[in-house]
Amino acid sequence: MASAFEYAPAPESRGIVDIAPSYGLFIDGEFVEAADGKVFKTVSPSTEEVLSEVAQAGEADVDRAVKAARKAFGKWSALPGSERAKYLFRIARIIQERSRELAVLETLDNGKPIKETRDADLPLVAAHFFYYAGWADKLEHAGFGPNAKPLGVAGQVIPWNFPLLMLAWKIAPALATGNTVVLKPAETTPLSALFFADICRQAGLPKGVVNILPGYGDAGAALVAHPDVNKVAFTGSTAVGKEIARTVAGTHKKVTLELGGKGANIVFDDAPIDQAVEGIVNGIFFNQGQVCCAGSRLLVQESIQDELLDSLKRRLSTLRLGDPLDKNTDIGAINSEEQLSRITSLVEQGEAEGAERWSPACEIPTSGYWFAPTLFTNVTQAHRIARDEIFGPVLSVLTFRTPDEAVAKANNTPYGLSAGIWTEKGSRILAVAGKLRAGVVWSNTFNKFDPTSPFGGYKESGFGREGGRHGLEAYLAPSSPEGER
Amino acid sequence: MSTADKNDKTERAERLSVFKTYKLYVGGKFPRSESGRVYEVTDAKGNWLANVPLSSRKDARDAVVAARKAFGAWSGATAYNRGQILYRIAEMLEGRREQYVREVADAEGLSPAKAKSNTAKAAAQVDAAIDRWVWYAGWTDKIAQVVGGGNPVAGPFFNLSSPEPTGVVAVLAPQESSFLGLVSVVAPVIATGNTAIVVASEKSPLPALSLGEVLATSDLPGGVVNILSGRTAEIATPLAAHQDVNAIDLAGADDVLAKELEIAAADNLKRVLRPQPVDYTATPGIDRMTAFLETKTVWHPTGSLGASGSSY
Numbered sequence: 001m002a003s004a005f006e007y008a009p010a011p012e013s014r015g016i017v018d019i020a021p022s023y024g025l026f027i028d029g030e031f032v033e034a035a036d037g038k039v040f041k042t043v044s045p046s047t048e049e050v051l052s053e054v055a056q057a058g059e060a061d062v063d064r065a066v067k068a069a070r071k072a073f074g075k076w077s078a079l080p081g082s083e084r085a086k087y088l089f090r091i092a093r094i095i096q097e098r099s100r101e102l103a104v105l106e107t108l109d110n111g112k113p114i115k116e117t118r119d120a121d122l123p124l125v126a127a128h129f130f131y132y133a134g135w136a137d138k139l140e141h142a143g144f145g146p147n148a149k150p151l152g153v154a155g156q157v158i159p160w161n162f163p164l165l166m167l168a169w170k171i172a173p174a175l176a177t178g179n180t181v182v183l184k185p186a187e188t189t190p191l192s193a194l195f196f197a198d199i200c201r202q203a204g205l206p207k208g209v210v211n212i213l214p215g216y217g218d219a220g221a222a223l224v225a226h227p228d229v230n231k232v233a234f235t236g237s238t239a240v241g242k243e244i245a246r247t248v249a250g251t252h253k254k255v256t257l258e259l260g261g262k263g264a265n266i267v268f269d270d271a272p273i274d275q276a277v278e279g280i281v282n283g284i285f286f287n288q289g290q291v292c293c294a295g296s297r298l299l300v301q302e303s304i305q306d307e308l309l310d311s312l313k314r315r316l317s318t319l320r321l322g323d324p325l326d327k328n329t330d331i332g333a334i335n336s337e338e339q340l341s342r343i344t345s346l347v348e349q350g351e352a353e354g355a356e357r358w359s360p361a362c363e364i365p366t367s368g369y370w371f372a373p374t375l376f377t378n379v380t381q382a383h384r385i386a387r388d389e390i391f392g393p394v395l396s397v398l399t400f401r402t403p404d405e406a407v408a409k410a411n412n413t414p415y416g417l418s419a420g421i422w423t424e425k426g427s428r429i430l431a432v433a434g435k436l437r438a439g440v441v442w443s444n445t446f447n448k449f450d451p452t453s454p455f456g457g458y459k460e461s462g463f464g465r466e467g468g469r470h471g472l473e474a475y476l477a478p479s480s481p482e483g484e485r
Numbered sequence: 486m487s488t489a490d491k492n493d494k495t496e497r498a499e500r501l502s503v504f505k506t507y508k509l510y511v512g513g514k515f516p517r518s519e520s521g522r523v524y525e526v527t528d529a530k531g532n533w534l535a536n537v538p539l540s541s542r543k544d545a546r547d548a549v550v551a552a553r554k555a556f557g558a559w560s561g562a563t564a565y566n567r568g569q570i571l572y573r574i575a576e577m578l579e580g581r582r583e584q585y586v587r588e589v590a591d592a593e594g595l596s597p598a599k600a601k602s603n604t605a606k607a608a609a610q611v612d613a614a615i616d617r618w619v620w621y622a623g624w625t626d627k628i629a630q631v632v633g634g635g636n637p638v639a640g641p642f643f644n645l646s647s648p649e650p651t652g653v654v655a656v657l658a659p660q661e662s663s664f665l666g667l668v669s670v671v672a673p674v675i676a677t678g679n680t681a682i683v684v685a686s687e688k689s690p691l692p693a694l695s696l697g698e699v700l701a702t703s704d705l706p707g708g709v710v711n712i713l714s715g716r717t718a719e720i721a722t723p724l725a726a727h728q729d730v731n732a733i734d735l736a737g738a739d740d741v742l743a744k745e746l747e748i749a750a751a752d753n754l755k756r757v758l759r760p761q762p763v764d765y766t767a768t769p770g771i772d773r774m775t776a777f778l779e780t781k782t783v784w785h786p787t788g789s790l791g792a793s794g795s796s797y
Contacts, residue, residue: 127639143631145770238754245751250744257754414753433783441783448784450638454646458779459731460754465780468636468646478772 007320010327012114017105019191022053025061025214026197028068029207035060040216042190045111046324046333046368054190057215062182062222065211069153069180070228072208077150077178081137088133088175090203095126098199102192106164107324109191111333111369112287114325120286124449125168128467131451132172135472139177142469148476150178151254152230155223158193159236160186160335161290161391167193169466170233171210172451177475179231182211184223188336190214221247229253231475235292238389238415238460256464256474258292258456260389261417264410265295265446266432268403269304271422275444277311280395283420283446285319285373288334289393292461293418295446297386299406302399309377309397316373317360331393333368340369343392350376350385355396381412389415403428407435416458420446439465507537507690509544509714510697512551513707519543524715526691529594537690540715542723545682548711549727552653552680555708560650560678564626571622571676574703578615581699585611585664585692592663592689613766614668620769621672628677628774636782643785648778650678651756652731655724657717659736662765663689667696669765670736673773675709682711682730684721684737690714718742725749732756732777736763 022039024031038056043049057065076084095102102125103117110117140146154174158166163185174181185193197212213219217240224232224244234244235258248255265283267276283295300308324332334340351357359372371392379386379396386396400406410419419438421429433441439457442448449455449467456465464474508515518538526534538544559567578585590607633647654674659666663686674681685693697712713720717737725733725746733750735743735758743760750757758776 242751242754245754246748249747249751250740252759259754429785433781436781439779439781441781443783443785445642445784445786448638448640448642450636450640450642450644452636453638453644453784454636454780454782456780458651458781462754463756470632470646470780478770 007328009323011323012104012107012325012327014104014108014325017101017108019052019105019108023190023194023214024055025057025065026194026210026212027061027065028071028211029201031197034058035064040187042109042188044108044368045188045335046365048367051108052191054194054214057184057213057219059218059222061213061215062219062226065182065213066153066155066223066226066228068208069182069211072206073152073180076180076206076209079178081139084176084178085133085136087203087205088129088136088172091199091205092126092129092133094199094202095122095129099123099126102164102195104325105195106192107332109189110160110163111324111335113329113332114327115329116287121162121165124451125164128165128168128172128451132176135173136176139472139476142472144473144476144478148478151475151477152179153228154179154181154231154233154475155226155229156181156183156233157220157223157236158183158185160189161287161292163189164192164196166235167196169235169471173466173471174231174233174475175209177472179475180209182213182223182229184213184215184220187214187216224248231255233474234258238462241462254474256456256466257462258464258466259460259462261292261294261415261457261461262297262387262389262413263293263295263418263420263438264297264299264436265420266299266406266410266422267301267304267308268406268421268423268425268428269301270424271304272424272444273304273308273311276308276422277315279420279422279442279444279446280312281315281319284395285331285393286447288332288371290335290339290391291447292389293440293447293455295418295420296390296395297410298395298397299409300397300399301406302401305399312375313358313360316375319360319362319373321362321370321372322365331373334371334392335369337369339391340371343371343390343394346385346388346390347374347394350379350383350396353383353385355379355383355385381409387413403432407432411435411437414460417461418442505535507535507694507714509538509540510694510700510710510712511544511548512554512711513701515697515701518715519547526689528591534591535691537694537714540713540720542719544713544715545720545723546727548682548713549653549724549729551708551711552682553729555706556650556652556680559675559680559706559709562678564629567676567678568622568625570704571618571625571672574699574705575615575618575622577699577703578618582611582615584695585614588692588695589664592686592692593661610662610665614665617665617668617769618672621676624771624774625676628771628778631771632775632778633780638784641787643787644782646780646782648677648775649781651777651779652679653729654679654681654732654734654777655721655727655730656681656683656734657721657737658683658686658693659763659765660686660688660717664692664696666736666765667693669763669769670734670773671710673769674734674777677774677778679732679777680709682713682724684717684724685712685714686737687715687717721746722749725755726752728753730755732758734758734776735760
């Protein structure tokens with residue numbers, strides 16, 4: 001659709017961030033090479049430019065990092081909570097000070113629009129550190145007993161979709177409760193975690209309290225399996241989550257898993273259509289749909305299907321796909337070639353199974369990994385695009401006639417992470433929200449996050465909650481009146 | 486039925502006591518095992534007490550179906566109503582206290598050698614078990630206030646977290662504490678709105694099977710608690726692997742079995758409560774309830790509807 005006025009390019013300067021040609025692993029307060037000297041390259045998904053060469057952690061490095069974290073644990077856990085709090089407050093402040101630099105870095109390494117790193121990721125990252133900083137000296141009031149103790153060394157494995165935000169979700173509560181950390185960022189997005197290592201240095205955090213090990217799945221597996229790790233936290237795919245659950249079976253490791261989702265976004269016939277459309281767009285096209293709680297299944301009440309789809313298509317035609325550093329970009333690059341091919345193959349399967357594919361007219365850049373916002377109609381519950389997590393900008397549209405049918409269809413998935421409800425009727429919101437088997441229900445809104453608000457899934461979307469008072473539980477051994485543990 | 490009866494050589498020795506055929510408790514009914522098998526249960530001295538059903542995998546699957554069917558109504562019942570029913574269980578148990586004292590004494594080798602002091606010990610266990618139902622009856626309408634609540638998010642949103650039952654829970658009852666241990670693991674599961682499939686202590690299943698009779702007359706809807714007797718490992722294996730079981734309490738599994746079951750449970754990411762040393766006579770914490778609760782967080786805008794600028 002041609003518009004009267006074109007947008008002029010509005011690129012954010014990348015000059016604000018200095019990316020070194022190479023980075024080491026961050027162990028015991030130092031940047032070091034991998035034991036076997038291995039390195040890998042991290043590229044910008046929007047241009048395929050090599051950003052840096054990063055040391056690749058192996059089993060020996062995991063062992064070294066866990067030892068450093070163990071050594072640091074005694075002193076760190078013995079610090080008065082008020083002192084630990086001050087370290088976390090320092091970190092939060094430094095993140096705020098460097099947020100523009102980090103936003104640009106994250107956009108370069110991940111491919112997501114600067115609009116999102118600047119306005120969503122970074123403010124939330126700082127907010128998480130602030131929130132958990134305040135818990136560090138109030139743990140006896142958190143409801144886990146008067147003597148709730150840290151567990152020890154936390155092994156944390158995070159995904160590439162929100163690299164720095166997932167780091168914050170993992171590290172902030174771990175440190176607040178007195179644990180020490182070995183964190184493995186994803187292989188496609190290691191840079192912001194390495195910059196975070198530098199923030200730890202600036203904050204004067206004691207050596208070994210935070211260790212960062214860029215690497216692949218093998219390093220993550222070694223970390224999860226390490227006998228001296230007391231707590232495993234993972235965000236990622238359900239398949240890997242199941243593998244982790246098997247690995248820790250029979251041990252005393254505490255585990256939390258934030259896994260996949262196939263969120264239903266339910267629109268009733270009395271919903272405010274314009275707001276619902278914005279919510280649908282935000283639900284599935286935020287972060288290129290690479291969000292575990294994305295509203296990837298749109299359930300529309302049959303009577304308003306045509307009207308809603310017309311509005312939705314019109315809105316999708318205004319989305320701007322392109323340079324993630326441009327401040328007017330809505331849709332950035334897909335994180336990796338591998339992810340792009342996964343999305344492509346699932347979408348092809350959707351077409352092959354008879355669903356109807358639609359995308360707005362949109363120019364795709366010639367280099368980098370891109371996928372146009374895509375919508376499928378004529379989708380049934382049996383279609384793979386209605387069952388599998390695509391983790392890309394692909395929306396499957398299904399219909400329903402009654403609230404009961406909407407609930408049944410929404411719950412017809414092994415996942416249970418998120419859901420959306422759009423209706424003007426309050427009692428319907430509360431009734432439907434009560435019946436949905438999902439950890440987060442957004443009504444008349446979508447994809448909202450806050451450090452005070454617990455987040456996590458039912459069923460195969462994993463166990464445990466992150467955020468809020470609930471998020472502390474994952475890192476504490478309660479002082480049980482039964483005298484156990 | 487008990488050895489005490491059989492050793493009774495008083496003037497009424499002529500009367501033959503009536504044995505009870507112990508049966509499973511599934512879906513509110515008392516079926517025999519589908520397999521037609523039984524095994525012999527003896528007291529601590531090896532005296533025969535009863536033949537009890539040796540449940541099969543099919544019995545386990547039937548119990549899951551019954552528990553799933555009961556879940557909607559039970560989890561949807563008001564917390565007040567659930568509390569009333571749990572208290573009713575205590576009432577019914579109190580009336581049959583003597584029977585349970587005898588069964589626990591037999592099961593746990595507390596009779597007949599030092600009959601008096603051992604009966605006192607068994608009685609203490611039964612009293613504690615009855616009191617435990619009362620304790621959990623009081624929790625049903627309080628746990629949500631303790632572990633849920635409003636979240637002060639930085640934005641114009643109403644944001645509320647509430648605990649919800651995780652679903653169908655397989656409970657492997659502790660092997661040693663045949664009644665107090667059993668009640669201690671079953672009550673928290675159903676207090677929070679879950680439904681349960683309970684695998685009774687393998688060696689001492691009689692108090693568990695008798696509990697079914699009490700539950701059946703306590704207004705507890707059929708299927709909320711289902712009780713199976715048999716080989717723990719044999720019944721637990723299909724339960725741990727069952728795709729329609731949401732959680733498993735491994736209290737009654739040894740370390741080897743527990744690990745095996747935890748691996749099987751990973752297949753649909755069941756919530757797992759690992760075995761741990763527990764003193765069942767102590768006041769329980771809330772861990773056994775929270776282990777089988779999910780947290781649901783609901784967001785809603787307050788007033789402002791965002792970019793559109795419209796409002797309430």
